[in-house]
Structures are given as C-alpha cells and as structure tokens.
Amino acid sequence: xxxxxxxxxxxxxxxxxxxxxxxxxxxxxxxxxxxxxxxxxxxxxxxxxxxxxxxxxxxxxxxxxxxxxxxxxxxxxxxxxxxxxxxxxxxxxxxxxxxxxxxxxxxxxxxxxxxxxxxxxxxxxxxxxxxxxxxxxxxxxxxxxxxxxxxxxxxxxxxxxxxxxxxxxxxxxxxxxxxxxxxxxxxxxxxxxxxxxxxxxxxxxxxxxxxxxxxxxxxxxxxxxxxxxxxxxxxxxxxxxxxxxxxxxxxxxxxxxxxxxxxxxxxxxxxxxxxxxxxxxxxxxxxxxxxxxxxxxxxxxxxxxxxxxxxxx
Amino acid sequence: xxxxxxxxxxxxxxxxxxxxxxxxxxxxxxxxxxxxxxxxxxxxxxxxxxxxxxxxxxxxxxxxxxxxxxxxxxxxxxxxxxxxxxxxxxxxxxxxxxxxxxxxxxxxxxxxxxxxxxxxxxxxxxxxxxxxxxxxxxxxxxxxxxxxxxxxxxxxxxxxxxxxxxxxxxxxxxxxxxxxxxxxxxxxxxxxxxxxxxxxxxxxxxxxxxxxxxxxxxxxxxxxxxxxxxxxxxxxxxxxxxxxxxxxxxxxxxxxxxxxxxxxxxxxxxxxxxxxxxxxxxxxxxxxxxx
Numbered sequence: 001x002x003x004x005x006x007x008x009x010x011x012x013x014x015x016x017x018x019x020x021x022x023x024x025x026x027x028x029x030x031x032x033x034x035x036x037x038x039x040x041x042x043x044x045x046x047x048x049x050x051x052x053x054x055x056x057x058x059x060x061x062x063x064x065x066x067x068x069x070x071x072x073x074x075x076x077x078x079x080x081x082x083x084x085x086x087x088x089x090x091x092x093x094x095x096x097x098x099x100x101x102x103x104x105x106x107x108x109x110x111x112x113x114x115x116x117x118x119x120x121x122x123x124x125x126x127x128x129x130x131x132x133x134x135x136x137x138x139x140x141x142x143x144x145x146x147x148x149x150x151x152x153x154x155x156x157x158x159x160x161x162x163x164x165x166x167x168x169x170x171x172x173x174x175x176x177x178x179x180x181x182x183x184x185x186x187x188x189x190x191x192x193x194x195x196x197x198x199x200x201x202x203x204x205x206x207x208x209x210x211x212x213x214x215x216x217x218x219x220x221x222x223x224x225x226x227x228x229x230x231x232x233x234x235x236x237x238x239x240x241x242x243x244x245x246x247x248x249x250x251x252x253x254x255x256x257x258x259x260x261x262x263x264x265x266x267x268x269x270x271x272x273x274x275x276x277x278x279x280x281x282x283x284x285x286x287x288x289x290x291x292x293x294x295x296x297x298x299x300x301x302x303x304x305x306x307x308x309x310x311x312x313x
Numbered sequence: 314x315x316x317x318x319x320x321x322x323x324x325x326x327x328x329x330x331x332x333x334x335x336x337x338x339x340x341x342x343x344x345x346x347x348x349x350x351x352x353x354x355x356x357x358x359x360x361x362x363x364x365x366x367x368x369x370x371x372x373x374x375x376x377x378x379x380x381x382x383x384x385x386x387x388x389x390x391x392x393x394x395x396x397x398x399x400x401x402x403x404x405x406x407x408x409x410x411x412x413x414x415x416x417x418x419x420x421x422x423x424x425x426x427x428x429x430x431x432x433x434x435x436x437x438x439x440x441x442x443x444x445x446x447x448x449x450x451x452x453x454x455x456x457x458x459x460x461x462x463x464x465x466x467x468x469x470x471x472x473x474x475x476x477x478x479x480x481x482x483x484x485x486x487x488x489x490x491x492x493x494x495x496x497x498x499x500x501x502x503x504x505x506x507x508x509x510x511x512x513x514x515x516x517x518x519x520x521x522x523x524x525x526x527x528x529x530x531x532x533x534x535x536x537x538x539x540x541x542x543x544x545x546x547x548x549x550x551x552x553x554x555x556x557x558x559x560x561x562x563x564x565x566x567x568x569x570x571x572x573x574x575x576x577x578x579x580x581x582x583x584x585x586x587x588x589x590x591x592x593x594x595x596x597x598x599x600x601x602x603x604x
Binding site for chain 2: 014015016017018019021022023026027037137138140141142143144145146149150152153157164251252255256259260270271274275277279282283285286289290293294
C-alpha cells in the first residue's frame, strides 16, 4: 500500500516538470525578446537590462531553467509587473471568491446531476432518460457565458429576484453571499452537470446489471435503497474520476464566469493579467492551476486504492 | 457486454418512434450546419449591411425592416455581423481539427508502436493535459499577435494530447492482431505497417473525435474573443460580438443573446452530428450510451 502511494506520488513529479518546462519554453521561444515581453511596452533600457540580469538571460537555456525551477521550489513566483507585488500574494488575495464559487458549484453539480443520472439509468430507455441525455448535450454545447447572460436576463433583469453581478464574502453574512453566488454557481456547474450526469448514468447502468443488485431486489429491499445504497455506492468510482478530470474544464469555466458576473477572483486576475500582458502572473496562474489539477487527480487515485483493495498497479 | 442479460432491467425496447428519431436529429443538425456554412461562404450576399463600417447615427437601433436584429453601440447591423462572424468560427473549427489531427495522428502512431518513445511522449502529453486548455491558449495569444493563425495554434495545442491518446490506444490494441504479426514476419517495412495496417484502425474514432474537437475549438475561440484575448476586434466573430455587447447588456440583452444563440446552435449541431456519426460507425457505443 505504502509503496504504491510513493510510486503514485513520484509519478506526478515528471508531469509537473513537463508543465514547468512548457511554461518556461513558452516565454523563451515566443517571438521577441523575453525581457521586453516581461517588462511590458513602457520599459526603459535600464529596466530591460535589469530584467535580463535577474532572469539570467545571458546564460545557457538549461541553466536558466534550473535556476528558475529552484526559485519556484523556494516559493519565489517572481513579481507582478503591474501591481509590483509578489505573484503568490496576489493569488492569495484573490483566492477566496474563486474557492467559494467552485465549492458551491460542485455542491450544485452533485445535487443536480447524480439524482438525474440515477433516474436516467433506472428508467433506462424511457422518455426521462432521453430528456436527461438530450439536455446534457445542450449543457455541453451552450457556452458558459451564454448561460450566464440568459440567467442574468431572466432572474436579475426581468424577475429582479437576484443582483446582476458582484460578490460578497461569506464573512459578510450568509444572505448577501448566497444571493450573489447562486447565479454564477449555476452557470459554472452547467457543463459539469452534463458531464457528471452522463457518467453517473453510464456507471449506474453497468452496476445495475450485477448479481448483487438482483439479490438486493430479490430480498425485497425498497427500490430507493437498492439504487442508492447498493448500486450508487459501487458506481461512485467513475463518477469521482470525472469530477476530478473535469476540474480542468472548471478552470476555464471559472475564468469566463467571473468575467460575466464581475467576481474579483483568480479568473479575473488572469484575464486582467492577459490584457496587461503581465506575464509573471499568467505564468504563476498556469503553474498553480496545473499543480492543483495534478494533486486532485493524485488524491482521487489514492482514494481508489483506499476504498477498493483490488486496485494496485 | 458479455455479462448475462439482467432479468429485472427492462430489455431495450424497440420503440416505434425510436427508429426515425436518430436520423431526424442528424438531419436537423446537418441542415443547421449547412445553413451556417452557406451563410459564411455567401456572407456578402446574405448580409444586407457592411459589418465593419461605423455609423454613429444608427447607434443601438431596435430591430426594423432595414436592421433585422437592430444595431450595436457603433451603429453596425447586428445581423450582418453575425453572418460574417460565422466565417471565423468555421475557419477556426475546421482549421484546428485538421491541424491537431495532422500533428496528433503521427505522434500517436509512433507512441503506440515504439515502446521507448511511448514512455517519453506520453509523459509530455500528460503534462500538456494538466494545463487547463483555455489558460494555455490565452497565455499563447498574449505572448504573440492576435491573428487568426495564432488563435488557431493556441487552441490546437491543448487538443493534440487527446488525439495522440486516442490513436495510441487504437494502435496498442491493433498491433496485437494476427495480421500485424503476419506483416512483421513477412518483413514489411515499419513505415508501411504503420500506414497500411495500423492507421486504418484509427480512422473511425478520429472522425468522431474530429467533430468534438471542431465543436470545442469553436467554443474556445468564442471564449478567447469574449475575454478580449482572441482575434482582433476589427474582425467580426461571435465571441467579439458578445464581448462588445456585454457593455450594453443591461440596456439591450439582444446584443449578446443573438450571437450566443448562433454560437450555441452551431456547437450543438456539430456535437449532435458527432454523436450520430459515432452511433453509425460503432453500434456498441450506442448501446452503452456512455459519455
């Protein structure tokens, strides 16, 4: 068990190295002078020289890479060009709205999509099944920002039930927080709901054909108990996987959703950084999100090994 | 699918309306796509106004006989802009699909056939897949100019690992087949084995995957333009239209919603068409109905 854990953790390291190498090469191999890109359009020659010096641009490429990695490992993600503050502390300031948004969205997703998927699998082939499946295609196809604007039009502008935009921290009270998080979270979960509902249905269909389900039914258990206690628990692994791999999808959703609803989170941070060509921030955000992605998938893999003793590689 | 048929699950019934249902949806989505393509190709004849020229006198006009969907904040006809916007979406969608298959297919063939190369290549692909696609794309666009080519390359790079993985998995299972073994024993050149014996196995899944890549590329292009990191605003694209419209959204939601509708319809029909192609090419997938 322990050796599997260590091997699995060790396997995540080359993935992160590739990510870092890619981010590194992206700046170095892009057309133009990296120092000029980093310094922005209004840099003086002295600033350019200073940046060249600090990045070690006069040294060979492989040395630059290792110096840079060493700085990253020490927690030095360099400094924003616009705000002149360390990238990590900028990220720290913006993390709360994004985490709130992501958590509420995941809760919505699970609450909506798992029952729908179970229902679709249970009523396999019926109109309910068809409805769930065709709505999920819609969820994949309608862009997040279109869903966001439709929700704003209906619930904020026409019905006036909820505020149009903005964000309040949960520490300002649950009421204002909830009012402003509902629409963005529904928007963000739209893609996710489609994905998880489909996976739940597929996974449940497989499990419902097993012998122990027939046994459970034969001994006269209530159908609800068969579905949720016996079937869903065994169908959970693929569902968990898709929640994990869908995280990458969620990141792009966060960027768009925060722009639509004017939420001052990490998504806004990266959009502002792109518009200002603030490369250290972009770089830090890519490293951070990829790192979170790798860690989430690592945790999911490890949780399989704990929950299912048959899984060993 | 070799499990015993469950006794209690209702057997898949042969629905009366079930038979024409799939062709109907495919036909409808094909129709929508052909319409969008025609709109893109014949844009100068379909559109009744110049999509770019500014006309401040006509700012934010409501829909009328002259301006079918009204005008935007710069007095440009919304309908004409949406018609021209179809061009960018289709160019990016088709371009990214072709490019990512052109690059991903050879890489996948090689990775599936040569074990040593496989280990290295797949680690690189794992790394690329760990970077959220939209972030990677906006980083690439922000580093260079915002032309159509840059945007296509930026969208293509995150799609390549999907193609490589798909091709590789097909090659891995196909290389164990007796006909490949026979070809190796007969001394067929490796190049020929890859091209003549292994590649044909990847065509059907690639066609299906290609439709999904196309839909996802169109979506990503719109997201990039929407965020202001896409093709320059002087070219009308659906994402640009939405991006410009959102400033006036509360005043005039139609500026965002019509382009959003065109975008959604386009992506939806490509996805549905992909589903029907998948069902037609591989009946097993249809029965399982997996994601």
